[in-house]
Amino acid sequence: MSCCHHYALAPGGDAAFTVDVSAITFGPGCLAEAGDHALRLGLQRVALFTDARLADSEHVAIVRRALADAGVDCVVYDAVEVEPTDASFLAAARFAREGDFDGFISVGGGSVIDTAKAANLYATYPADLAAYVNAPLGEARAVPGPLKPHIACPTTSGTGAECTGIAIFDWVARGVKTGIVSRLLRPTLALIDPVTTWTLPRTVVAASGFDVLSHALESYTALPHTCRAKAERPSLRPMSQGANPWSDFGCEKALQLTGQYLERAVRDAADHEARNGMMWAATLAGIAFGNAGVHLPHGMAYAVAGGVRDYRAPDYPPEHPMVPHGMSVIVNAPAVFRFTADACPERHLQAAGWLGAETRGATAADAGEIVAQRLIALMQACDIPNGVGGVGYHAGDIPSLTAGAWAQQRLVKNAPKAVDEGHLSTLFRNALQYW
Incomplete structure (x- = not known):
């Protein structure tokens, strides 16, 4: 049974959480x-x-x-x-x-x-x-x-x-x-300094913006800190401690800002309000996931980026094949959040709503599909490739992708439900193509 959302204390769980705050100066x-x-x-x-x-x-x-x-x-x-x-x-x-x-x-x-x-x-x-x-x-x-x-x-x-x-x-x-x-x-x-983003090319804004989105969405749906086994000593409490009330603040605002500004920031470099808004969203999401930690989309992303063969993203250096980080994350995300939604459906629905999805009348059973469809719509609007297949992978790559993701145990264990290698293989298969 999930103890997501309301931070009920699981047997052996950690009732306390740590707030690590970065020193930040923000502004043009x-x-x-x-x-x-x-x-x-x-x-x-x-x-x-x-x-x-x-x-x-x-x-x-x-x-x-x-x-x-x-x-x-x-x-x-x-x-x-x-x-x-x-x-x-x-x-x-x-x-x-x-x-x-x-x-x-x-x-x-x-x-x-x-x-x-x-x-x-x-x-x-x-x-x-x-x-x-x-x-x-x-x-x-x-x-x-x-x-x-x-x-x-x-x-x-x-x-x-x-x-x-x-x-x-x-x-x-x-x-x-x-x-x-x-x-x-x-x-x-x-x-x-958000002015630094005003001259960024479209694909860089899109890939980095989807990294923001997934930082916030993963942190918000991560295993609650109260479900993580209590550390032997407080000083050993992990930096990625799971979802907590502090990280929730940053996740909520970052998702709202991303829903409001991501498409605008990608579409129009002259829309400084949107680009500034995404820089603030990135800051908030960075603080959030620095305390809560991300989970499966990022764990899978390291395998997607690490095993790239010949994909070259527009607006990135052409010398070497590369899947930009935010792109390697978001191509997994719709499949992952369909899978994790039953662990904490309320959180998935809330996040989808902050990103601009229609959630009125939705039930817990609808949560995974609603958040996945919203992610897919944003990916299409921002010209993100169509899943893992869109960056050059095929079904024959699933064993190697699975092994690469399974090695990311710090992230796999932060998912809101138990995950084994079979689950990861299914997630990669489901992430090959979305439309």
Whole structure:
């Protein structure tokens, strides 16, 4: 029986939850504050992480000017890969270790912010790559202590990386995405300037916007914290602790904003109200899932992105095949939420309504189909591929996709109902095509 929605305490469950709040400055023009914040944090020599496409952008120039005006020495690292790999994480860590920096600034999307987190970690506490990586793929060793200050400046409205202690990468040799999770990875400060999104191309806005949507929807429907086994010690309570009353606030508003603004933001770059609204939604959803955790759509996404063969998304670097993160998440979502709806139908219906679905007169039995159809309609409106098949997979890939998703136990166990490998195989089969 589900204890979703009203947080009834399950036998052996945890009655308490932890609120981790990121330090955030939000608003047009706030990138120009980077120098003053760096001084406040005692920084004198920083590594500025970005990628090759952003290195010459006005966003990076604003931050560099602010640092120079404050007298802070800045060295730019622009070799970050979009969708980072084990090799790109290690190269960034090498740069960070050799540069003798006292802090980090990241200007870019989730890939840039995550790379700066990893570089900070491995430069501060050197170890083999596998040491801090999530089990079962890595050793899941605890981060030994505090990291150096990190100011994160997101330029996409989606990943929420500036608000979380999560760093995701593609472990190429293993053909799967995985990550490192620790509260200590969370950036010291996020400078969130929505102006950075005004020039983003359509597909980037769509993919990042669907990441926002799924962060909020997954966190809102995650296993309640009261159903998670109580940790041996309070300090061991996981960062992804399950749905809780704090994360619910962010999820609700993020879903409402996404329902209001996503299509507009994708359709019209000049609609600054919509693009600003999606940046605020991304921030709220980032805070929410940083406390509650996501579940199956993200767990499945790491297999979808990690096993890509030749799919290339419009508006993304064409050099290498890649399924952008938010796209790899949302192609699974309609199948997943049809499956999870019976665990907490009220929450699925509420979320569908916030996203713009008609829910009057709906019953609990209708919840899965209503939320799935709303997601499908939004995907179609924003030119998202038609399911997992739309990014190059077929039925013969289901065993490898299942194995890749099953390895993401941190996420699988956060689903609102028990999941085994058979369930995952069925979900991938149901996600191959929606229309």
